[in-house]
Amino acid sequence: MTSPAFDGFRRPDGVVGVRNHVLILSVTGLTGPTARRIGRAVPGARVVTTPYGSGLVGADAALQRRALTAFGAHPNVGAVLVIGASPPLVDEVVASIALTAKPVEALILDDCDHDALTLTERGTRIAARMMREASRARRVPVPLAELFLGMECGRSDPSSGLVANPLVGAVVDALIDAGGRAVFGETIEWLGAEHLLTARAASPEVARAIEAAVLRRERNAIDAGLDLLGNNPGPTNIAAGLTTIEEKSLGAIAKGGRSPIRGVVGIADPLPGPGLYLMDAPAYAPESVGGLVASGAQLVLFTTGVGNSFVSGLAPTIKISGNPVATRRLREQLDFDASDVFERRASLADAAARLQALVLEVASGTLTWGEILDEGEDVVSRLGPAL
């Protein structure tokens, strides 16, 4: 790395954020529109909502609760207003977020005479005060080891496996060597490359977990009567030159570098410690990125071939492509142009050094295109039918 540190926000519980967001967190579907209205009234505030509520059961309900709570507890969030329709869920989420010692307040529709406008008015005042207080925070130098990267690829093409993913892998390797954390998911895109991942597993248990996760997804596809060709790779991938899931996977796993794989975590689960982890999770970008960010990733490295505008709202998302056509066209989407490597005008090592520098710069406050254009969203996967 060109610099051993970045400037971040040290939270009361010791974790480090690379942003200092005020979050309006709606934990029930009924209050989503009100959360968005409060967000519009307090420019700069982030909003996370869910369309779901009391019909969720079992693991599905647990995941929603865990992930929504994690968005509130996220290190990039400096203060949270939790809103919901009724007390039990709101109280639980608030109690969990309060363990981080960051400011958190709650508003419940039941306490506002079921009037969304009353909730809007009270919420807007709270959010406005939170914004003012949050703006008092200042960045401090922190060591690289406190960085936690999530890696994602979307709308990939063969340039992703050739250039963008290996570049990200090089940055991840340097971070892991420095004691940091990183995670990537998209289990179906390990299929065909799982032998390369298991060879890097830190233990036989981890290798078995990787194999089991891939087999489950493969069986899901078969049980659904799916021929993966046409689903993943999808039509855009295929038009761009990818053919089979094996080809896509072999390119995709390059974004995880070459470090040992410490374990396989579930969607939105925190990492047990430093090092590189896999997340057993869906591949579609909003669900995948949502899981990585809920696990605590402060910053996402998102590679693309032909372009993909989706970013996290909470974690700055650096868009990277090596496709010369895409990088010329998508100047306000792609944060890092690696087409010089594709066109043999620069070495992968030189480009990796430039990308490492950009990562530290963005971690220290430089805005990504996704942040400037407000493309961000943070969502939670569903695991089963609701009542």
Place this chain on the structure above:
Amino acid sequence: MNWQATTLAAGDNVATVLQPIAAGETVAVWTAAGVIAITALEPVALCHKIALADLAAGTAVIKYGQCIGQTTAPVRQGGWVHVHNLRSRRAQAAGGQTT
């Protein structure tokens, strides 16, 4: 050094083209053993694959030094390798049914 296509590992029998290729064009291909020349039999779009050898139907197609699927029809050296003549060996429903 300039080349229009690249392999990713020793043993690859396809190369990724780094610029659009026209039929009849001579393509310089980077390989671990040095740059070789292949004549394209048909157009190959940016980032698509060109066969480096004659591949009989059912041959494992190798990229990244790994199998990415198998040919479903014979492909001649210089031919375009894509979903019309290559398919996955994984995640196929019983009986190899395709949708």
